[in-house]
Amino acid sequence: MTTPEAEQPQSDGPQPRPEERLERAVRAAEQALIEFEIAVETFRVEVENFSRLHEQRLGPMYARLEELDAEIAEAKAARTGDPADIRAAQEARAQVAPIPGVEELMHGWMDGGGLFPEAVAMLTEQSVRPPERVRPSEEARKLYRELARKSHPDLAQDAAEVDRREEFIARVNAAYARGDEALLRELAAEWAAGPVPPERRPSPSEELYARLEWLAERKELLTIVAKELEDGPIASMLRLAPEDPDGLLEEIAGQLRTQVLEREARLAELLSQD
Structure with a gap:
């Protein structure tokens, strides 16, 4: 005869808490956001460095071309006296950057x-x-990614830990922007020797849902930043030669030098006609 106790279903172990599935979703979203932030920051550093080099190498050539265009227009206007040529000369001069x-x-x-x-x-x-x-070298990229994952402020659970992580990640970002592999190694050692953050405690479902919403909003903002970077002129240039951006700059510089020579010849021709 079957007893009442035998009819009860046997448990295979402790039942999962209702929040466990939500917690897993939050952790996955946090890691995905960190990976996205790393990718956006890496791209921002590349664009910023290329932009500075572009300005240093090509800026004087662009300025020289603008000045030559203004001088050519002025020389033409002085020779013809045509009102249209005078207006064109005034517009060309206005394009030249002021002191x-x-x-x-x-x-x-x-x-x-x-x-x-x-x-x-x-x-x-x-x-x-x-x-x-x-x-940044491949090793610097690897160190940066590891440090960003481990020390990201979004993984902290109290204000003091958030502050500590934000100060640390700012130093990591600065070292990575300079491509300082040695400093990144020092920071990795410093983090390894630092205090271990407390274990994550289970949060109420409402807090977990709010966390997911915040992560989604943060991702949207990063998506906007990434798109602005990608749509910019510097990123467009980088896409033309992602493996050899320095070669691209040299190619553009050669084209600009040719244009400068052509305009100088044109200006000399106009001035010789006076």
């Missing part, structure tokens, strides 16, 4: 850490070194 102020002069030559080496060399009448392209 910059101190703040504009310093743009591109200094940051929060002070003057760039190129600016120091110019001010001290030393030889100006050619601009260096900062491209």
Whole structure:
């Protein structure tokens, strides 16, 4: 005869908490967001470095072309006296960048850490070194990704830990932007020796849902930032030669030098007719 106890279903073990599935979803979303942030930051560093090098190498050539266009238009207007040519000359001159102020002069030559080496060399009448392209090595990328995953502020559960992680990740980002592999190794050792964050405690379902919403909003904002970077002119240039951006700059520089020579010849021809 079957007893009442025998009719009861046998449990295979402790039943999962209702929040476990939601917690797994939150953890997965956090890791996905961190990976996305790493990708966006890496791309931002590449675009920023290429933009600075582009300005240093090609900026003077573009300025020279603008000046030559203005001088050619002015020479033509002086020779013909045609009102249309005079207007064209005035418009061309207006396109030439005005003499910059101190703040504009310093743009591109200094940051929060002070003057760039190129600016120091110019001010001290030393030889100006050619601009260096900062491209983090594969090892630096690997170290950065590992540190970003381990120390990301979004993984903290209390305000003090958030502050500690934010200060640390700011230093990691700065080292990565400079491609400083040695400093990234030091930071990795520092993090390994630091305090271990407390284990994540189960959160109420409402808090987990709010966390998921925040992660989704953060991802949307990063998507906007990524799109703005991708749609910019510098990123468009990078896509033309992702494996050899320096070669692309040299190719463009060659084209600009040819245009400068052509305009100089045209200006000389106009001036010789006076």
